[in-house]
Amino acid sequence: MKVETSYAGSIAVAEVHGRIDSANAKEFDEELSAIIGKGVSSLVIDCGGLSYISSAGLRVLLIAIRRTNEGGGGLALCAVPDHVREVLEVSGFVRLTKVFATADEAKESFAQ
Amino acid sequence: MEDRLDIEVGLHRDAPRKAMERFEQFALGHNLPMGLIFKFQLALDELLTNAVSYAFEDAEDAEVEPSISLALAVTDSTLEATVEDNGRPFNPLRDAPVPDLSLSAEDRRVGGLGIHLTKAFVQTLSYERVDGRNRLNLVQPIGAHSEEQR
Numbered sequence: 076m077k078v079e080t081s082y083a084g085s086i087a088v089a090e091v092h093g094r095i096d097s098a099n100a101k102e103f104d105e106e107l108s109a110i111i112g113k114g115v116s117s118l119v120i121d122c123g124g125l126s127y128i129s130s131a132g133l134r135v136l137l138i139a140i141r142r143t144n145e146g147g148g149g150l151a152l153c154a155v156p157d158h159v160r161e162v163l164e165v166s167g168f169v170r171l172t173k174v175f176a177t178a179d180e181a182k183e184s185f186a187q
Numbered sequence: 188m189e190d191r192l193d194i195e196v197g198l199h200r201d202a203p204r205k206a207m208e209r210f211e212q213f214a215l216g217h218n219l220p221m222g223l224i225f226k227f228q229l230a231l232d233e234l235l236t237n238a239v240s241y242a243f244e245d246a247e248d249a250e251v252e253p254s255i256s257l258a259l260a261v262t263d264s265t266l267e268a269t270v271e272d273n274g275r276p277f278n279p280l281r282d283a284p285v286p287d288l289s290l291s292a293e294d295r296r297v298g299g300l301g302i303h304l305t306k307a308f309v310q311t312l313s314y315e316r317v318d319g320r321n322r323l324n325l326v327q328p329i330g331a332h333s334e335e336q337r
Binding site for chain 2: 094096097098127129130131133134137140141144158161162165166167170171172
């Protein structure tokens with residue numbers, strides 16, 4: 076797994092590459108916590124390169140959703156591959172976070 | 188390519204991932220559709236992760252060497268797997284907490300989500316306790332009529 080993050084004010088876009096499972100969910104949690112800890116209130120996770128996510132990764136997403144909600148911002152996903160989207164749907168995560176086609180659309184939703 | 192593969196999974200945190208790498212090779216070697224491979228892998232990963240995390244929590248009183256195994260088989264019409272451990276008796280199909288997906292992020296608990304996904308992604312799942320082992324059987328149809336093919 077690799078996370079590449081770009082910042083624009085209080086909005087960050089984190090591009091996640093590779094797979095997130097129980098073997099590296101802790102590292103994913105540390106990556107997102109570090110980003111949110113930098114004063115980011117709104118976090119966009121670009122899933123274009125995300126090949127796989129299990130419930131261990133969903134747990135990390137849930138924590139990040141809570142933390143960004145508490146900070147008055149939020150978390151949005153974009154470029155979600157079909158198979159990952161199905162995991163989000165079955166687990167009810169599409170009700171917890173917005174899903175956009177592109178990172179720009181996701182960023183705009185926070186700018187309004 | 189063999190039609191069967193037996194994997195001794197191990198007990199470490201990264202053991203499920205290593206087993207899933209071997210599953211993927213096995214499944215790709217049989218030209219199974221990617222959508223089916225993804226979902227079946229997720230189901231297996233969740234079951235193995237549960238076993239690694241919880242089956243041997245009371246292991247200090249274990250009289251036998253802890254073990255987790257995965258057996259895979261492909262037939263003309265099905266992909267099948269058996270996940271076994273010799274840890275404490277636990278039937279995840281019956282005993283795992285059922286997540287309430289209608290709750291907000293603040294009220295949600297993630298417990299049970301792995302089993303929820305497993306149930307959603309595998310057509311036939313069964314559990315039995317045999318000779319001191321938890322045994323889960325998974326069967327997924329393959330072939331032209333499978334609606335999950337991509």
